[in-house]
Amino acid sequence: MSFLELQDVSVFYGDFQALFTVSLSVEEGQTFAVIGANGAGKSTMLRTIAGLLRPRSGQILFEGEPIDHVSAHKRVGMGISMVPEGRRVFASLTVNENLQVGAYGGRKGDWTIESVYELFPLLKPLAKRQAASLSGGEQQALAIGRALMSNPRLVLLDEVSLGLAPVVIKRIYEVMVELPARGTTILVVEQDVQHVLTVADHVACFLEGRISLQGEPSELKSDEITAAYFGM
Amino acid sequence: MNWVNVAVQGILLGGLYALFAIGLALVFGVMRLVNLAHGDLGILAAFIALGFVRSGVGLPVAALLSILIMVGVGYVLQRGLLNFTLGTDDTRPIVVTFGLAIIIQNALLLKFSADEQGLNAGGLETSSIHVSKQVALGVYPLLVFILAVVLIAGVQLLLNRTKMGRAFRATSDDREAAELMGMNNRHIYALAMALSLGTVAIGGIALAVRTTFDPTAGSFNLIYAFEAVIMGGMGSLWGTLLGGVILGLAQTLGAQAFGSGWGILCGNVVFLIVLAFRPSGFFARTVTA
Numbered sequence: 127m128s129f130l131e132l133q134d135v136s137v138f139y140g141d142f143q144a145l146f147t148v149s150l151s152v153e154e155g156q157t158f159a160v161i162g163a164n165g166a167g168k169s170t171m172l173r174t175i176a177g178l179l180r181p182r183s184g185q186i187l188f189e190g191e192p193i194d195h196v197s198a199h200k201r202v203g204m205g206i207s208m209v210p211e212g213r214r215v216f217a218s219l220t221v222n223e224n225l226q227v228g229a230y231g232g233r234k235g236d237w238t239i240e241s242v243y244e245l246f247p248l249l250k251p252l253a254k255r256q257a258a259s260l261s262g263g264e265q266q267a268l269a270i271g272r273a274l275m276s277n278p279r280l281v282l283l284d285e286v287s288l289g290l291a292p293v294v295i296k297r298i299y300e301v302m303v304e305l306p307a308r309g310t311t312i313l314v315v316e317q318d319v320q321h322v323l324t325v326a327d328h329v330a331c332f333l334e335g336r337i338s339l340q341g342e343p344s345e346l347k348s349d350e351i352t353a354a355y356f357g358m
Numbered sequence: 359m360n361w362v363n364v365a366v367q368g369i370l371l372g373g374l375y376a377l378f379a380i381g382l383a384l385v386f387g388v389m390r391l392v393n394l395a396h397g398d399l400g401i402l403a404a405f406i407a408l409g410f411v412r413s414g415v416g417l418p419v420a421a422l423l424s425i426l427i428m429v430g431v432g433y434v435l436q437r438g439l440l441n442f443t444l445g446t447d448d449t450r451p452i453v454v455t456f457g458l459a460i461i462i463q464n465a466l467l468l469k470f471s472a473d474e475q476g477l478n479a480g481g482l483e484t485s486s487i488h489v490s491k492q493v494a495l496g497v498y499p500l501l502v503f504i505l506a507v508v509l510i511a512g513v514q515l516l517l518n519r520t521k522m523g524r525a526f527r528a529t530s531d532d533r534e535a536a537e538l539m540g541m542n543n544r545h546i547y548a549l550a551m552a553l554s555l556g557t558v559a560i561g562g563i564a565l566a567v568r569t570t571f572d573p574t575a576g577s578f579n580l581i582y583a584f585e586a587v588i589m590g591g592m593g594s595l596w597g598t599l600l601g602g603v604i605l606g607l608a609q610t611l612g613a614q615a616f617g618s619g620w621g622i623l624c625g626n627v628v629f630l631i632v633l634a635f636r637p638s639g640f641f642a643r644t645v646t647a
Contacts, residue, residue, distance in 0.1 A: 202540035214535040231540015
Protein backbone atom coordinates (compact mmCIF):
# COMPACT_ATOMS: atom_id res chain seq x y z
CA MET A 127 0.00 0.00 0.00
CA SER A 128 1.36 3.37 -1.01
CA PHE A 129 1.10 6.50 1.12
CA LEU A 130 -0.64 8.40 -1.66
CA GLU A 131 -1.95 6.76 -4.77
CA LEU A 132 -3.67 8.15 -7.86
CA GLN A 133 -5.52 5.57 -9.93
CA ASP A 134 -6.51 6.54 -13.47
CA VAL A 135 -7.44 10.07 -12.44
CA SER A 136 -9.06 12.26 -15.11
CA VAL A 137 -9.85 15.90 -14.40
CA PHE A 138 -11.79 18.36 -16.52
CA TYR A 139 -12.34 22.12 -16.53
CA GLY A 140 -15.75 22.15 -18.14
CA ASP A 141 -15.24 20.40 -21.47
CA PHE A 142 -11.49 20.76 -21.39
CA GLN A 143 -9.68 17.68 -20.13
CA ALA A 144 -6.59 18.61 -18.08
CA LEU A 145 -5.56 15.18 -16.79
CA PHE A 146 -5.85 11.88 -18.70
CA THR A 147 -6.03 8.73 -16.52
CA VAL A 148 -3.00 9.69 -14.45
CA SER A 149 -1.68 7.02 -12.07
CA LEU A 150 1.17 7.40 -9.64
CA SER A 151 2.21 6.36 -6.14
CA VAL A 152 4.07 8.37 -3.54
CA GLU A 153 5.78 6.60 -0.64
CA GLU A 154 5.92 8.01 2.87
CA GLY A 155 8.98 10.17 3.57
CA GLN A 156 9.72 10.69 -0.12
CA THR A 157 10.37 13.93 -1.92
CA PHE A 158 8.39 13.39 -5.07
CA ALA A 159 9.01 15.92 -7.83
CA VAL A 160 6.61 16.70 -10.65
CA ILE A 161 8.08 18.50 -13.65
CA GLY A 162 6.72 19.53 -17.00
CA ALA A 163 5.99 22.50 -19.23
CA ASN A 164 3.32 25.12 -18.51
CA GLY A 165 -0.17 23.70 -18.93
CA ALA A 166 0.97 20.08 -18.61
CA GLY A 167 -1.43 19.45 -15.72
CA LYS A 168 0.97 19.58 -12.77
CA SER A 169 -0.91 22.18 -10.76
CA THR A 170 -4.21 20.55 -11.68
CA MET A 171 -2.99 17.34 -10.12
CA LEU A 172 -1.90 19.07 -6.89
CA ARG A 173 -5.21 20.92 -6.66
CA THR A 174 -7.04 17.63 -7.16
CA ILE A 175 -5.07 15.97 -4.38
CA ALA A 176 -5.80 18.96 -2.10
CA GLY A 177 -9.51 18.60 -2.88
CA LEU A 178 -10.00 21.90 -4.72
CA LEU A 179 -10.86 19.96 -7.89
CA ARG A 180 -12.76 16.70 -8.22
CA PRO A 181 -11.72 13.92 -10.63
CA ARG A 182 -14.39 13.03 -13.16
CA SER A 183 -13.14 9.46 -13.08
CA GLY A 184 -10.52 7.46 -11.23
CA GLN A 185 -9.75 7.76 -7.54
CA ILE A 186 -7.24 9.03 -5.03
CA LEU A 187 -6.18 6.87 -2.10
CA PHE A 188 -4.50 8.30 0.99
CA GLU A 189 -3.04 5.51 3.13
CA GLY A 190 -5.19 3.08 1.20
CA GLU A 191 -8.46 4.94 1.81
CA PRO A 192 -10.31 6.67 -1.03
CA ILE A 193 -10.59 10.39 -0.26
CA ASP A 194 -12.55 11.60 -3.29
CA HIS A 195 -15.65 12.34 -1.21
CA VAL A 196 -13.64 14.32 1.38
CA SER A 197 -13.83 18.11 0.91
CA ALA A 198 -10.68 20.24 0.81
CA HIS A 199 -11.07 21.70 4.29
CA LYS A 200 -11.33 18.23 5.81
CA ARG A 201 -8.26 16.92 3.99
CA VAL A 202 -6.17 19.35 6.03
CA GLY A 203 -7.27 17.51 9.15
CA MET A 204 -6.15 14.22 7.56
CA GLY A 205 -2.66 15.64 7.13
CA ILE A 206 -2.69 16.93 3.55
CA SER A 207 -1.52 20.52 3.32
CA MET A 208 -0.93 22.62 0.24
CA VAL A 209 1.24 25.63 -0.52
CA PRO A 210 -0.65 27.07 -3.47
CA GLU A 211 0.93 28.59 -6.54
CA GLY A 212 1.49 32.31 -6.14
CA ARG A 213 1.85 31.95 -2.34
CA ARG A 214 -1.65 33.24 -1.55
CA VAL A 215 -0.76 34.52 1.91
CA PHE A 216 -3.54 36.36 3.74
CA ALA A 217 -2.54 39.87 2.77
CA SER A 218 -4.29 41.86 5.49
CA LEU A 219 -3.19 39.53 8.29
CA THR A 220 0.15 39.78 10.06
CA VAL A 221 2.81 37.11 9.70
CA ASN A 222 1.90 35.79 13.13
CA GLU A 223 -1.80 35.69 12.28
CA ASN A 224 -1.11 33.89 9.01
CA LEU A 225 0.65 31.18 11.00
CA GLN A 226 -2.17 31.05 13.56
CA VAL A 227 -4.68 30.62 10.74
CA GLY A 228 -2.49 27.83 9.35
CA ALA A 229 -3.24 25.82 12.49
CA TYR A 230 -7.01 26.36 12.11
CA GLY A 231 -8.16 22.95 10.94
CA GLY A 232 -4.97 20.99 11.27
CA ARG A 233 -3.76 18.05 13.27
CA LYS A 234 -2.03 18.08 16.63
CA GLY A 235 1.72 17.89 16.36
CA ASP A 236 5.12 19.45 16.85
CA TRP A 237 4.86 22.52 14.66
CA THR A 238 4.40 25.81 16.47
CA ILE A 239 4.89 29.42 15.47
CA GLU A 240 8.27 29.28 17.22
CA SER A 241 9.45 26.20 15.34
CA VAL A 242 8.40 27.75 12.02
CA TYR A 243 10.54 30.80 12.94
CA GLU A 244 13.43 28.41 13.64
CA LEU A 245 12.94 26.88 10.20
CA PHE A 246 12.73 30.28 8.50
CA PRO A 247 14.61 32.75 10.74
CA LEU A 248 13.94 35.53 8.21
CA LEU A 249 10.27 35.53 9.28
CA LYS A 250 10.82 36.15 12.97
CA PRO A 251 11.59 39.90 12.82
CA LEU A 252 8.53 40.30 10.54
CA ALA A 253 6.07 38.70 12.98
CA LYS A 254 3.92 41.80 13.43
CA ARG A 255 4.12 42.97 9.81
CA GLN A 256 1.20 42.68 7.42
CA ALA A 257 1.82 39.87 4.95
CA ALA A 258 1.09 42.23 2.04
CA SER A 259 4.22 44.23 2.88
CA LEU A 260 6.55 41.20 2.60
CA SER A 261 8.82 40.47 -0.35
CA GLY A 262 8.03 37.54 -2.62
CA GLY A 263 10.59 35.33 -0.92
CA GLU A 264 9.36 36.21 2.55
CA GLN A 265 5.79 35.51 1.47
CA GLN A 266 6.84 32.12 0.09
CA ALA A 267 8.58 31.22 3.35
CA LEU A 268 5.43 32.32 5.17
CA ALA A 269 3.22 30.25 2.87
CA ILE A 270 5.33 27.15 3.58
CA GLY A 271 5.36 27.88 7.33
CA ARG A 272 1.61 28.39 7.29
CA ALA A 273 1.13 25.02 5.60
CA LEU A 274 3.35 23.34 8.20
CA MET A 275 1.27 24.76 11.08
CA SER A 276 -1.38 22.13 10.33
CA ASN A 277 1.21 19.42 11.10
CA PRO A 278 0.83 17.81 7.70
CA ARG A 279 2.04 14.36 6.75
CA LEU A 280 1.95 15.26 3.07
CA VAL A 281 2.94 18.74 1.85
CA LEU A 282 1.99 19.79 -1.68
CA LEU A 283 4.30 22.51 -2.95
CA ASP A 284 3.23 24.30 -6.12
CA GLU A 285 5.92 26.27 -8.00
CA VAL A 286 7.73 27.29 -4.84
CA SER A 287 10.82 28.87 -6.37
CA LEU A 288 9.20 30.85 -9.15
CA GLY A 289 10.56 34.40 -9.29
CA LEU A 290 12.31 34.39 -5.91
CA ALA A 291 15.72 35.57 -4.76
CA PRO A 292 18.39 32.82 -4.93
CA VAL A 293 19.07 33.01 -1.18
CA VAL A 294 15.42 32.20 -0.41
CA ILE A 295 15.34 29.43 -3.03
CA LYS A 296 18.42 27.92 -1.40
CA ARG A 297 16.70 27.88 2.00
CA ILE A 298 13.50 26.38 0.54
CA TYR A 299 15.52 23.58 -1.05
CA GLU A 300 17.24 22.90 2.27
CA VAL A 301 13.82 22.68 3.89
CA MET A 302 12.76 20.20 1.20
CA VAL A 303 15.49 17.92 2.52
CA GLU A 304 14.85 18.64 6.22
CA LEU A 305 11.12 17.90 6.10
CA PRO A 306 11.38 14.32 4.75
CA ALA A 307 14.03 13.69 7.42
CA ARG A 308 11.30 14.52 9.95
CA GLY A 309 9.00 12.05 8.24
CA THR A 310 6.98 14.55 6.20
CA THR A 311 6.32 13.54 2.62
CA ILE A 312 6.72 16.19 -0.07
CA LEU A 313 5.08 16.37 -3.45
CA VAL A 314 6.63 19.29 -5.28
CA VAL A 315 5.82 20.85 -8.64
CA GLU A 316 8.83 22.68 -10.07
CA GLN A 317 9.90 24.47 -13.24
CA ASP A 318 13.57 24.37 -12.27
CA VAL A 319 14.25 20.78 -13.37
CA GLN A 320 18.01 20.66 -12.69
CA HIS A 321 17.60 22.00 -9.19
CA VAL A 322 14.70 19.83 -8.11
CA LEU A 323 16.40 16.65 -9.33
CA THR A 324 19.11 17.24 -6.71
CA VAL A 325 16.60 16.80 -3.86
CA ALA A 326 13.98 14.45 -5.33
CA ASP A 327 13.76 10.72 -4.58
CA HIS A 328 11.36 10.22 -7.44
CA VAL A 329 10.39 12.32 -10.40
CA ALA A 330 7.41 12.29 -12.75
CA CYS A 331 7.35 14.33 -15.93
CA PHE A 332 3.97 15.59 -17.19
CA LEU A 333 3.20 16.26 -20.82
CA GLU A 334 -0.22 17.44 -21.99
CA GLY A 335 -2.09 15.91 -19.07
CA ARG A 336 -0.27 12.58 -19.07
CA ILE A 337 2.83 11.23 -17.33
CA SER A 338 5.46 10.96 -20.04
CA LEU A 339 8.27 9.63 -17.89
CA GLN A 340 8.93 8.68 -14.29
CA GLY A 341 11.62 7.11 -12.16
CA GLU A 342 14.45 7.87 -9.76
CA PRO A 343 16.57 10.84 -10.82
CA SER A 344 19.74 8.70 -10.87
CA GLU A 345 18.14 6.28 -13.34
CA LEU A 346 17.01 8.93 -15.81
CA LYS A 347 19.24 10.32 -18.51
CA SER A 348 19.02 14.03 -19.24
CA ASP A 349 18.11 13.54 -22.91
CA GLU A 350 15.29 11.22 -21.81
CA ILE A 351 14.01 13.96 -19.51
CA THR A 352 14.30 16.59 -22.22
CA ALA A 353 12.34 14.38 -24.61
CA ALA A 354 9.64 13.71 -22.00
CA TYR A 355 9.47 17.38 -21.03
CA PHE A 356 9.07 18.78 -24.52
CA GLY A 357 7.41 15.76 -26.14
CA MET A 358 10.07 15.29 -28.77
CA MET B 359 -27.82 77.07 21.91
CA ASN B 360 -30.64 75.37 20.15
CA TRP B 361 -28.19 74.43 17.40
CA VAL B 362 -25.95 72.69 19.91
CA ASN B 363 -28.94 70.72 21.12
CA VAL B 364 -29.80 69.69 17.59
CA ALA B 365 -26.20 68.74 16.81
CA VAL B 366 -26.01 66.55 19.91
CA GLN B 367 -29.21 64.81 18.84
CA GLY B 368 -27.74 64.28 15.39
CA ILE B 369 -24.57 62.73 16.78
CA LEU B 370 -26.56 60.38 19.00
CA LEU B 371 -28.83 59.45 16.08
CA GLY B 372 -25.65 58.34 14.30
CA GLY B 373 -25.28 55.60 16.91
CA LEU B 374 -28.60 54.10 15.82
CA TYR B 375 -27.58 54.19 12.16
CA ALA B 376 -24.29 52.55 13.06
CA LEU B 377 -26.17 49.70 14.75
CA PHE B 378 -27.83 48.98 11.41
CA ALA B 379 -24.60 49.44 9.49
CA ILE B 380 -22.25 47.12 11.43
CA GLY B 381 -23.77 43.90 10.16
CA LEU B 382 -24.06 45.19 6.60
CA ALA B 383 -20.35 46.07 6.59
CA LEU B 384 -19.44 42.74 8.17
CA VAL B 385 -21.06 40.46 5.60
CA PHE B 386 -19.86 42.60 2.75
CA GLY B 387 -16.35 42.44 4.15
CA VAL B 388 -16.31 38.70 4.76
CA MET B 389 -18.10 37.43 1.65
CA ARG B 390 -18.76 40.41 -0.65
CA LEU B 391 -22.46 39.89 -0.16
CA VAL B 392 -24.68 42.95 -0.49
CA ASN B 393 -27.64 42.15 1.71
CA LEU B 394 -30.62 44.20 0.51
CA ALA B 395 -32.83 42.53 3.12
CA HIS B 396 -30.64 43.80 5.96
CA GLY B 397 -32.94 46.64 7.02
CA ASP B 398 -36.04 44.47 6.78
CA LEU B 399 -34.38 41.77 8.87
CA GLY B 400 -33.78 44.43 11.54
CA ILE B 401 -37.46 45.41 11.44
CA LEU B 402 -38.38 41.71 11.52
CA ALA B 403 -36.45 41.49 14.80
CA ALA B 404 -38.46 44.44 16.15
CA PHE B 405 -41.72 42.67 15.24
CA ILE B 406 -40.55 39.43 16.82
CA ALA B 407 -39.84 41.37 20.02
CA LEU B 408 -43.27 43.01 19.69
CA GLY B 409 -44.85 39.57 19.37
CA PHE B 410 -43.19 38.43 22.58
CA VAL B 411 -44.21 41.63 24.40
CA ARG B 412 -47.82 41.12 23.30
CA SER B 413 -47.77 37.60 24.67
CA GLY B 414 -46.84 39.04 28.05
CA VAL B 415 -43.04 38.83 28.12
CA GLY B 416 -41.12 41.82 29.47
CA LEU B 417 -39.25 43.98 26.95
CA PRO B 418 -35.67 43.03 28.00
CA VAL B 419 -36.44 39.31 27.72
CA ALA B 420 -38.38 39.82 24.49
CA ALA B 421 -35.44 41.74 23.02
CA LEU B 422 -32.96 39.06 24.05
CA LEU B 423 -35.12 36.27 22.61
CA SER B 424 -35.54 38.19 19.37
CA ILE B 425 -31.79 38.75 19.05
CA LEU B 426 -31.06 35.06 19.67
CA ILE B 427 -33.69 34.04 17.12
CA MET B 428 -32.15 36.36 14.53
CA VAL B 429 -28.70 34.88 15.19
CA GLY B 430 -30.18 31.47 14.41
CA VAL B 431 -32.05 32.84 11.39
CA GLY B 432 -28.77 34.28 10.12
CA TYR B 433 -26.96 30.98 10.29
CA VAL B 434 -29.77 28.98 8.66
CA LEU B 435 -30.49 31.64 6.02
CA GLN B 436 -26.85 31.71 4.95
CA ARG B 437 -26.36 27.94 4.86
CA GLY B 438 -29.75 27.14 3.43
CA LEU B 439 -30.05 29.90 0.84
CA LEU B 440 -27.48 32.66 0.50
CA ASN B 441 -24.42 30.40 0.21
CA PHE B 442 -25.91 29.10 -3.03
CA THR B 443 -26.03 32.60 -4.47
CA LEU B 444 -22.34 33.31 -3.92
CA GLY B 445 -19.86 32.68 -6.68
CA THR B 446 -18.97 34.16 -9.99
CA ASP B 447 -21.98 36.40 -10.48
CA ASP B 448 -22.19 39.34 -8.05
CA THR B 449 -25.75 40.21 -8.99
CA ARG B 450 -27.29 36.95 -7.76
CA PRO B 451 -27.14 37.71 -4.02
CA ILE B 452 -28.50 41.20 -4.73
CA VAL B 453 -31.53 39.80 -6.57
CA VAL B 454 -32.13 37.09 -3.98
CA THR B 455 -31.87 39.41 -0.97
CA PHE B 456 -34.09 41.96 -2.74
CA GLY B 457 -36.70 39.22 -3.10
CA LEU B 458 -36.20 38.28 0.51
CA ALA B 459 -36.81 41.90 1.54
CA ILE B 460 -40.15 41.90 -0.32
CA ILE B 461 -41.15 38.60 1.26
CA ILE B 462 -40.34 39.85 4.77
CA GLN B 463 -42.24 43.14 4.28
CA ASN B 464 -45.33 41.41 2.99
CA ALA B 465 -45.27 38.65 5.58
CA LEU B 466 -45.13 41.35 8.28
CA LEU B 467 -48.01 43.21 6.62
CA LEU B 468 -50.10 40.04 6.67
CA LYS B 469 -49.36 39.28 10.29
CA PHE B 470 -49.18 42.76 11.86
CA SER B 471 -51.02 45.00 9.30
CA ALA B 472 -49.65 48.35 8.09
CA ASP B 473 -50.36 50.08 11.40
CA GLU B 474 -47.62 51.97 13.17
CA GLN B 475 -46.33 49.98 16.12
CA GLY B 476 -44.23 50.88 19.12
CA LEU B 477 -42.19 49.17 21.80
CA ASN B 478 -42.59 50.75 25.23
CA ALA B 479 -39.50 50.99 27.42
CA GLY B 480 -41.37 52.34 30.42
CA GLY B 481 -40.58 56.06 30.09
CA LEU B 482 -36.87 55.53 29.42
CA GLU B 483 -37.31 56.72 25.87
CA THR B 484 -38.59 60.16 26.93
CA SER B 485 -36.40 60.99 29.92
CA SER B 486 -33.48 63.38 29.52
CA ILE B 487 -30.48 64.82 31.32
CA HIS B 488 -29.95 68.58 31.38
CA VAL B 489 -26.29 69.25 30.75
CA SER B 490 -26.84 72.99 31.00
CA LYS B 491 -29.91 75.20 30.90
CA GLN B 492 -30.27 74.97 27.17
CA VAL B 493 -28.63 71.63 26.32
CA ALA B 494 -30.50 68.46 27.13
CA LEU B 495 -29.38 64.91 26.40
CA GLY B 496 -31.99 62.25 25.77
CA VAL B 497 -31.17 59.32 28.05
CA TYR B 498 -32.33 56.75 25.55
CA PRO B 499 -30.44 58.12 22.47
CA LEU B 500 -27.35 58.35 24.69
CA LEU B 501 -27.76 54.71 25.72
CA VAL B 502 -28.18 53.67 22.08
CA PHE B 503 -25.03 55.55 21.15
CA ILE B 504 -23.08 53.90 23.97
CA LEU B 505 -24.50 50.54 22.88
CA ALA B 506 -23.25 51.18 19.33
CA VAL B 507 -19.76 52.06 20.63
CA VAL B 508 -19.65 48.96 22.84
CA LEU B 509 -20.92 46.73 20.05
CA ILE B 510 -18.40 48.06 17.53
CA ALA B 511 -15.60 47.64 20.06
CA GLY B 512 -16.79 44.09 20.74
CA VAL B 513 -17.03 43.09 17.08
CA GLN B 514 -13.66 44.71 16.39
CA LEU B 515 -12.13 42.78 19.29
CA LEU B 516 -13.67 39.57 17.95
CA LEU B 517 -12.23 40.27 14.50
CA ASN B 518 -8.77 41.13 15.83
CA ARG B 519 -8.28 38.69 18.65
CA THR B 520 -10.27 35.51 18.21
CA LYS B 521 -9.88 32.43 16.06
CA MET B 522 -13.28 33.12 14.51
CA GLY B 523 -12.28 36.72 13.71
CA ARG B 524 -9.06 35.59 12.05
CA ALA B 525 -11.07 33.08 10.06
CA PHE B 526 -13.40 35.90 8.90
CA ARG B 527 -10.47 38.03 7.80
CA ALA B 528 -8.59 35.16 6.17
CA THR B 529 -11.69 34.10 4.24
CA SER B 530 -12.21 37.70 3.17
CA ASP B 531 -8.61 37.92 1.89
CA ASP B 532 -8.58 34.62 0.00
CA ARG B 533 -11.49 32.20 0.16
CA GLU B 534 -9.68 29.29 -1.47
CA ALA B 535 -6.49 29.64 0.57
CA ALA B 536 -8.66 29.71 3.70
CA GLU B 537 -10.20 26.43 2.62
CA LEU B 538 -6.69 25.01 2.32
CA MET B 539 -6.20 25.94 6.00
CA GLY B 540 -9.13 23.73 6.94
CA MET B 541 -11.88 26.34 6.96
CA ASN B 542 -15.30 25.37 5.76
CA ASN B 543 -16.31 28.54 3.94
CA ARG B 544 -20.00 27.74 4.11
CA HIS B 545 -19.78 27.53 7.90
CA ILE B 546 -17.63 30.68 8.18
CA TYR B 547 -20.09 32.63 6.02
CA ALA B 548 -23.01 31.39 8.11
CA LEU B 549 -21.27 32.49 11.31
CA ALA B 550 -20.68 35.93 9.80
CA MET B 551 -24.35 36.22 8.81
CA ALA B 552 -25.43 35.06 12.28
CA LEU B 553 -23.33 37.81 13.83
CA SER B 554 -24.61 40.31 11.28
CA LEU B 555 -28.27 39.57 11.99
CA GLY B 556 -27.60 39.57 15.74
CA THR B 557 -26.33 43.15 15.45
CA VAL B 558 -29.11 44.32 13.13
CA ALA B 559 -31.65 42.81 15.52
CA ILE B 560 -30.23 45.07 18.22
CA GLY B 561 -30.51 47.97 15.77
CA GLY B 562 -34.09 47.11 14.85
CA ILE B 563 -35.23 46.85 18.45
CA ALA B 564 -33.37 50.05 19.36
CA LEU B 565 -35.18 51.81 16.54
CA ALA B 566 -38.54 50.38 17.60
CA VAL B 567 -38.18 51.75 21.11
CA ARG B 568 -37.08 55.16 19.83
CA THR B 569 -39.85 55.71 17.32
CA THR B 570 -42.88 54.06 15.83
CA PHE B 571 -42.30 51.52 13.11
CA ASP B 572 -44.21 49.61 10.45
CA PRO B 573 -43.38 46.74 8.06
CA THR B 574 -41.87 49.09 5.46
CA ALA B 575 -39.45 50.85 7.84
CA GLY B 576 -36.63 48.51 6.84
CA SER B 577 -35.92 50.06 3.46
CA PHE B 578 -35.16 53.51 4.89
CA ASN B 579 -32.83 52.06 7.42
CA LEU B 580 -31.10 49.98 4.74
CA ILE B 581 -30.33 53.19 2.84
CA TYR B 582 -29.06 54.96 5.97
CA ALA B 583 -26.93 51.94 6.80
CA PHE B 584 -25.46 51.88 3.29
CA GLU B 585 -24.69 55.59 3.47
CA ALA B 586 -23.01 55.16 6.85
CA VAL B 587 -20.89 52.24 5.61
CA ILE B 588 -19.82 53.97 2.42
CA MET B 589 -19.01 57.30 4.09
CA GLY B 590 -17.06 55.52 6.81
CA GLY B 591 -15.13 53.40 4.34
CA MET B 592 -15.49 49.72 3.57
CA GLY B 593 -13.79 47.45 6.04
CA SER B 594 -13.71 49.87 8.96
CA LEU B 595 -16.32 49.49 11.70
CA TRP B 596 -15.31 52.70 13.49
CA GLY B 597 -15.60 54.45 10.16
CA THR B 598 -19.16 53.13 10.04
CA LEU B 599 -19.90 54.94 13.31
CA LEU B 600 -18.39 58.12 11.90
CA GLY B 601 -20.52 57.69 8.76
CA GLY B 602 -23.60 57.24 10.92
CA VAL B 603 -22.78 60.37 12.92
CA ILE B 604 -22.24 62.47 9.77
CA LEU B 605 -25.56 61.26 8.42
CA GLY B 606 -27.37 61.90 11.71
CA LEU B 607 -25.88 65.40 11.95
CA ALA B 608 -26.78 66.24 8.36
CA GLN B 609 -30.36 65.10 8.91
CA THR B 610 -31.03 66.91 12.18
CA LEU B 611 -29.16 70.10 11.26
CA GLY B 612 -30.83 70.10 7.84
CA ALA B 613 -34.23 69.75 9.46
CA GLN B 614 -33.41 72.57 11.87
CA ALA B 615 -32.26 74.89 9.09
CA PHE B 616 -34.82 74.24 6.38
CA GLY B 617 -37.77 72.67 8.16
CA SER B 618 -38.55 69.15 9.25
CA GLY B 619 -39.25 67.78 5.78
CA TRP B 620 -35.75 68.62 4.58
CA GLY B 621 -33.70 66.60 7.02
CA ILE B 622 -33.59 63.32 5.11
CA LEU B 623 -32.81 65.10 1.87
CA CYS B 624 -29.91 66.94 3.54
CA GLY B 625 -28.57 63.60 4.74
CA ASN B 626 -28.63 62.21 1.23
CA VAL B 627 -27.04 65.34 -0.24
CA VAL B 628 -24.19 65.23 2.27
CA PHE B 629 -23.74 61.56 1.42
CA LEU B 630 -23.48 62.39 -2.29
CA ILE B 631 -20.95 65.14 -1.55
CA VAL B 632 -18.80 62.72 0.45
CA LEU B 633 -19.14 60.15 -2.30
CA ALA B 634 -17.98 62.70 -4.88
CA PHE B 635 -14.90 63.83 -2.96
CA ARG B 636 -13.98 60.73 -0.93
CA PRO B 637 -15.43 57.83 -2.98
CA SER B 638 -13.71 55.23 -0.80
CA GLY B 639 -14.89 56.84 2.44
CA PHE B 640 -12.92 58.22 5.37
CA PHE B 641 -11.30 55.08 6.75
CA ALA B 642 -11.18 52.65 3.84
CA ARG B 643 -8.93 49.71 4.59
CA THR B 644 -8.28 47.52 1.62
CA VAL B 645 -5.14 45.45 1.23
CA THR B 646 -3.89 43.57 -1.75
CA ALA B 647 -1.00 41.13 -1.82
